[in-house]
Amino acid sequence: MAYVNPSGEFTRDQRYIATRITADGRDGYPVEPGRYRLVVSRACPWANRSIIVRRLLGLEDVLSMGVCGPTHDERSWTFDLDPGGRDPVLGIERLQEAFLARFPDYDKGITVPAIVDVPTGKVVTNDFAQITVDLSVEWAKHHRAGAPQLYPAALRDEIDSVNEVVFKDVNNGVYRAGFAGSQEAYSTAYARLFERLDWLSARLEGQRYLVGDTITEADVRLFTTLVRFDAVYHGHFKCNRQKLSEMPVLWAYARDLFQTPGFGDTIDFGHIKRHYYEVHRDINPTGIVPDGPDLSGWLTPHGREALGGRPFGDGTPPGPPQPGEAVARA
Template identity: 80%
Template sequence: MTYVTAGKEYARDSRYLTTRITADGRDGFPVEPGRYRLVVSRACPWASRAVVVRRLLGLEEALPMAVAGPVHDERSWTFDLDPGGRDPVLGIERLQEAYLARDPGYDRGITVPAVVDVPTGKVVTNDFARITIDMSLEWTAFHRPGAPELYPAALRPEIDAVNEVVYADVNNGVYRAGFAGSQEAYDAAYARLFARLDELSDRLARSRYLVGDTITEADVRLFTTLVRFDAVYHGHFKCNRRKLTEMPVLWAYARDLFQTPGFGDTVHFGHIKQHYYRVHSDINPTGIVPAGPDLSGWLAPHEREVLGGRPFGDGTAPGPVAPGERVPAVVP
């Protein structure tokens, strides 16, 4: 598979299926517990946002999850982790089948996360930025008792503003560096990435969380990039001014979130490394997956409590991870 176009900067295809699942069903898809299936890969940072938010809000029973394997080919993500290589609910081998059921002429990316309507087997949406917001705003009838407010009305303008620059320069910025097809494109992406990380570090030196004094959607979005930084982005994507572990404020912030129920207990470092180093064959043609980095530091004390803040606001932490959704511990 080819991800780099020689002489060109990387441009993400952002043509998503934007149909929404809402409480009033105005797009034809009302919120109904058990009707939909959230398809993810734990390797993917965009899908990992949905996994974290779903767990924080307690939507595990209302919105069941299918986990695709960490690698894919030109056609699609596959369900090779399931017996017989088929999702046990949708009965399909490839996520592509659900996209083609929605649109036989579908010619865009077969991406995760995707929400599939189980009765029809059709993808409803793969609009990853909207999926997590709608989990917060449209699925409220099925939130667990004590679920946090991840997108509070009073803070939405600030959350949106933070999310916009974090997406452009960090979430997508690492890809713009890693998939750059020219030195100039790489240099520009690298500079933007680290300038923004420096700004975020300054902000987080004064505040435990990005917006307000509780975890919000903004923290979820930054976390899923930071948790992959040393494992894949630093080396594989050449984002190597410093490792995350060499950026004291961001490293402590990331550890704080990782050790918060709902974050680190959704992260599968094995899947992350398998995906990036095996799938991106044009920038890692040997397919060799590095043995490192050492993950034990993720459990080291972060001392961010001195900044105050209440992770879940007036809510509570989610309970234990469901047995079928557990990930390997970073330190066995």
């Protein structure tokens, strides 16, 4: 399976299933506790967003979660972590089965995160950007007591503006560098990435969070790229002007979030490294997964408390991960 675009610039296929699960059910899928299953892989940064948001908002009891293994083939993600290789709720071996159940001729990417309608076994949506926003807005009735406002109405325009440039230059920017098929395309992506990281460093030097004084959707989206930077993007994707740990402001910001309940406790560095180094064989033909880097620095003091801010606003941190959802630490 090839990922590099031999003609030059990598372009992400963004043809996602736009169906939404809403409070009023206007797309035919109303919010209902226990009806849907969020399918993720801890390796994937796009899926990691939904894992974090679900946990911060306390939706575990109303939206179950199926976890795929860290690798996949051309046919899609598999439930190889589960007994018998089948998801215990959906009863399927591959996420592909849920997509084909709804769209028998489906010809687009079978991606995580995806939300599946349990009674029918059919995928509802894999629109990762909309999924987390809807968890904040449409599922509000089912949030835990003390859940933070990750997408507050008064800040939505600013959050959307920040998210747009971060997606183009950072979230997707690392892929544009890593999957470039020409020197020119790579160099362009590399320059855009680090110009944006410098912009983010300047923005975060005097404020604890990206928008306002609390954690928002914008922080979740940036974090899932930063947490993978040194482990994968710096070497595997050739984003090597500096490691994250050599960018003082962003390194402290990322550690602050990592040490915040709901962020670092969703991260499985083993899965992350296995996915990129084993799956992208056109970049790493041997499939060898590096032993490094040393990841112990994520738990060192960050000093960001001095900037003030209230991580959860008027709310409270989430409790510990539910049984069966905790990430094993090496």
